[in-house]
Amino acid sequence: MAKSSNNPAYAIMREYPVGGQLVVYASPRREPLQKILDDSPELGTIVKKDFGFDISGIDKFYSVNIKILPEYEQYSCDAGKYFLDYADASKLATGEEEIMAPDTPPLVFEVVVIRVVQ
Secondary structure, eight states: OOOOOSOOEEEEEEEOTTSOEEEEEEESSHHHHHHHHHHOGGGOEEEEEOOSSOOTTOSEEEEEEEEEOTTSOOOEEEEEEEESSHHHHHTTSOOHHHHHSTTOOSEEEEEEEEEEOO
16 A cells, blocks of 8 residues: 555546546646546546645656556556656566567556646
């Protein structure tokens, strides 16, 4: 279980029919996300989320998501792992050579940029 950062934030989460969910945008405040949803309600719903660090004053951070390979069902799902630094996030990503291997499992890990709206 992740340790609470005492810096709760908000995120727009998009739901997928297979039970997956994906962070689309994040913000330290709910109001900017509500404005986005007012214009584009199809993006998802707002949830309170603790990313493990304070997202105030930054413009982006990184999420490591689980990606289902196309021959199964192609969608990306939030794995609950967030990083301020791309280099740290990329250590968990599945490399291209692993994706191309014949014994690759149907799940791979990809790094996704999450935009922060202040």
